[in-house]
Amino acid sequence: MDDLKNIFSLFDTEYITEYKTSWLKVKLSFSSNLLDVAQMLQKNGLRTISTISPTDFIDENKIEMNYFFEDLVTKRNCWLKCDIPRELKHCKIESLSNLFKGALWHEREAYSMFGVKFLNHPDLRPIILSQDYYNKFPFRKDFDWQEHEKNSVENMNLIVESFQEEEHLSENKLDPNSSEMILNWGPTHPASGPIRLKVHCDGEDILGIDPDIGFVWRALEHLVTQKDFVGAIVAVERLCFMDNINSMVCYAQAVEEIAEIEITEFAKWMRVLLGEVGRISSHMMGMGGFYNAMGLHTVAMWNMDMRELFLDFLESYSGARIATASVEAGGVRYGLAPEMLEELQKALDKFDATKEDIKNIFINNPTMKMRAAKLGILTQDEVQEYALCGVVARASGVKTDIRIDEPYAAYDQIELEYVTQKGGSAKDRLFQLFEEIEQSVSIIKQAKKHIEQKIEEGEFNPTKDYMVKMPKKLPKGEAIARVEWARGEVLMHLVTQEKAKSPYRLKMKAPSFNHTMMVEHLLKGETLSDIPLVFGSLYICQGDLDR
Amino acid sequence: MLFEIFIFPGILYILVWTVVLFWFFRKFMAALHKRVGPSFNGPAGSYQTLFDLSKLLTKESITPQGVNPYLFSLMPLLAASIAIVPTALIPWNSGSTVLSSNYALLVLVVLIGIEPFLLFLTGFGSNNKYSFLGGIRVLTQMISMETSFFLAALSPAILFGTLNLNSIVESSSWLSFVVLIPGFFLYFIALLGLLEQPPFNIPDAEQEIVYGFYTEYSGTNYFLLKIAEFSEFMAVFAGAATLFLGGYRGLFFDNFLCLFLKMLAIAVVMMVIRASTPRITMKQMLQFSWSYLVPLTLLNLAWIMAAKILFFGAAQ
Incomplete structure (x- = not known):
């Protein structure tokens, strides 16, 4: 634990406290330090990011980011917090997914739900949400769910249209002389359950898979x-x-x-x-x-x-x-x-x-x-x-x-x-x-x-x-x-x-x-x-x- | 002749066989699964399959957009009618073969061999990715499995020196049964591949490609495909019983019942394998077929020839 505390002595922090048996809870003063801190934590053995959880404090006009770093070997964990502005234009933070692969989808989720833009993220597409929620960031406290429900027919049409468009695009990208195709494994497949794997395959061989999730998103x-x-x-x-x-x-x-x-x-x-x-x-x-x-x-x-x-x-x-x-x-x-x-x-x-x-x-x-x-x-x-x-x-x-x-x-x-x-x-x-x-x-x-x-x-x-x-x-x-x-x-x-x-x-x-x-x-x-x-x-x- | 075409061993017999075997499969599988199986309709749920098949007959047959409707609907019909023909060649009872021919075994083998190509065409004509993959899988599997199937089916023909199924049954003895045991095992394994049964149920692997070449079929067309499948079961089971197990000849009496029980025993073994063995992949099937099964069937032929010389005095 002490080596972790030493890391944070190099940065401006609002507080450093020990939490439960194995956690160190730290709040950074500036979100710009995040990448450096994460790098040092990783060098110290905390190689895992369990999840990323933004909290929308609408009254204080800030979004508080929570990162949960874990070390599966020595069981030392770190709960890292920092504030970022709430306005969509400035709601940005450095992405950690180049250091921690496990953060890839968690950052995408935080982006889809809260609109937090992760700079240098390799693939920042919305995840889980259906197309009608894109760029509306439903977990922000000022999102109006009832208003959204009123347009359910339009929303449904939007989903269908974008699905057709996407299908069209993905088939067009393939070489017409090859035996490649995009095969949907799900969501109404006998073994898939409500998930869609877009399988790009050449005959029986798999060239790539893009999972499309969110079919049972209940918020x-x-x-x-x-x-x-x-x-x-x-x-x-x-x-x-x-x-x-x-x-x-x-x-x-x-x-x-x-x-x-x-x-x-x-x-x-x-x-x-x-x-x-x-x-x-x-x-x-x-x-x-x-x-x-x-x-x-x-x-x-x-x-x-x-x-x-x-x-x-x-x-x-x-x-x-x-x-x-x-x-x-x-x-x-x-x-x-x-x-x-x-x-x-x-x-x-x-x-x-x-x-x-x-x-x-x-x-x-x-x-x-x-x-x-x-x-x-x-x-x-x-x-x-x-x-x-x-x-x-x-x-x-x-x-x-x-x-x-x-x-x-x-x-x-x-x-x-x-x-x-x-x-x-x-x-x-x-x-x-x-x-x-x-x-x-x-x-x-x-x-x-x-x-x-x-x-x-x-x-x-x-x-x-x-x-x-x-x-x-x-x-x-x-x-x-x-x-x-x-x-x-x-x-x-x-x-x-x-x-x-x-x-x-x-x-x-x-x-x-x-x-x-x-x-x-x-x-x-x-x-x-x-x-x-x-x-x-x-x-x-x-x-x-x-x- | 009309009796033979419509009643036994013709259409009615096939229908009854399909219904009974379907029900038996369900009930037996349920017992292996520690379930009950169909139980509401009729004694021990025996009407259930009848209802299911009649439901399929009365349901709308959907033809998907963008397919050739003639090809799409012709294939099930063709598959079913070709699958029924082999029953005419099987000696169900002593001296009661509909078509007694000196080349019966050859015809049987050819008719069984045509079936997969029809199924491939059903997959090809469905304009569906899953069906197409299923069709290709059928072809791949058949080409590799039929080789050993035919070579194994040839072993009694070589042993007895005839392609006439009647003569094969009549000349079978305890000695020939023992000599043909390896051939029977190989025939049985190839049969699993041919009938797409686990562990070789690759062409209609539900978890991978939905229902293979069946995917787009519904209603009457699906019914016909099922009839074709179960008729093929019958042809292949009866072939096994006739070629290797002495056909209608039994321990105490020679009768159709003996043949039926032998076919049922093969079905039971097939079901037990189905309940305990997961599916293998295409690659593993190909490897198994070409590096083990085919060489073994060739070895078996050598053994049959040796046995013919040693025990049946064919050298003279």
Whole structure:
């Protein structure tokens, strides 16, 4: 940490404070110093930019930029802030994407949503937004959503026209004597989900891929600012419904930090228990998705069969199977009854009974290994450069896991080790998924045992302890919270105003955004057959890709 | 003759076979997937396929813009009718072949070989990128898989010295069955490639090129293509049972039922492979076909000739 502080002694700063266990929070006085600071941070080992989050302070007529630098090896992080003017003409800042490749799309996003111009960015096109939002910067506080909705027919026509124009242009650019073409992989493709990969290919060979994302953009980050702090959880959990619980945990932690509230021990353990169930249900779909990409649906079906029982537990706890809305600031939403744990036990038993079959048939599958062992290889350097996280990072051998690096809930009391693979290929990502399911099951067993024991000893009262009272209004403040979500690190940056009833700004950094960036890099030079496999192995969910 | 054309082994038989096999595939696959499968209509959901096929027949057949409508609609019809013809050559029961010919095996092989070119043309005539890629994939796969398919199908002909399917069935014995086992395995692998079954379901790889050459087809045309596909299943399965497994001859009695059970057993093995093996890529298929399968089928022919001399006394 001290070497980081030394760096900042060279520049004008408004404040330098230590934040949480592993963060250094710094505000630069001048945004012009940013590039130099970033360069020095990079030399110091902070090679990863997790995300870039502008906050629009319309009253103070400024946009505050937040950069989150991370070091995946030594676990030192830096939260860097600086102000830039709000007027579109002067709303400019130096781009960091030439130093940190992971910032490429994050800067494009900040440009599309807030109109921050990044100087020297190699490809500053709008991203996520549809054409009718271009150059309107919807996340600025003075954007009028209702006014925009009034012209929905015109907006729709604009989208259609620009699509046709683009199609026309891209076909015209090709050499008419070659066998090159632009193939749309998505958004209504059987394996794509709502994303469009514009595949430039020569027969079966891929020459380039340009992902077009934003088909399920719900503007969740804006939506939460329209709701109160409790109501916001339903928007937050829709980051991706597969693992909805951990995203709510992340948001709740940020709110609790601003409110300065400590939740009960029982609620912490419940968050672990629920979170791991969410992780399992997501990973099982991920394994299924991996094999579906190769035309084999058996794994998905078998995993669904097991997953149903885990969802039974969630249903018995919250009444809903998928979008549970079961975690809110102050603890967890409901108490715990003994029958619920019985449901969970059934699921665990089912998993233990099926585990070996899956391992023998599908993990050690020779045909799968033949296809996936040499495909989509990501090195440790690439993981750090592009800010990859979660399953993808660990499959390449990078030891990163927020549950261990920055323990939250009750993870500090749980026996937990990094699960990693060596190769970083598509096959390793499948192995990683399976081993993480096994790890989660072991965590659930520990948590369940602990909860049962403490209830028996009378230390936990499952009908009362689950929630502490939260204040209706929050003070002015800001906080970041990180959790290890099923797909990787989720970082939420929450800003509140004085006597706030709803968030002023919530930035959600979700892993699929960075992982989709890798699609072109991994697929250039491969064949069409490899698209679904690489895409499936990156474990991408369009929910958290678009938000 | 009319009975043979319209009832058995003609059109009605093909339709019943398609409906039953379709249903069987669904039910069996469901069991392997730990699902239930169709269950609402009729006993064990058996009407479901019937309804599905009748739905396809009554649905609008959409012809996309910019294609030659005659080529587009002719191809499914041609594919279906050519796929039905081989049933006339198969000896379903002792002495009941519709067309008994001394060149039946050759005709069977040629008819099965024409099919992919028709499917290629359906893809070519669809004016769709996915269909076109699918069509090219069909051609590539067929050229590499049919070589070994035909070479494997020739092994009984060489062993028994005849191309007449009736004579092949009649002269089969336990000894010939054992001698033909390697040939059967090779035939079966080539069959998977020919019928576009996993791990060789490359031409209609859903996750890559949507539905390959099927992509633009709907309604009646799609129905005809499905009929063609299932008739081809029948021709190839029946071919396998006739050539290698002794056709209608059974352990206790010689009957059509024996042939049917053998065909079903082949279908079951095919389904189990389908439920446990992911798809391979085009490159891997080509490599597998030309560097392993074709040399092995050639070796198999050498083995058949050696066996003929050793066990069947052909040297004299």
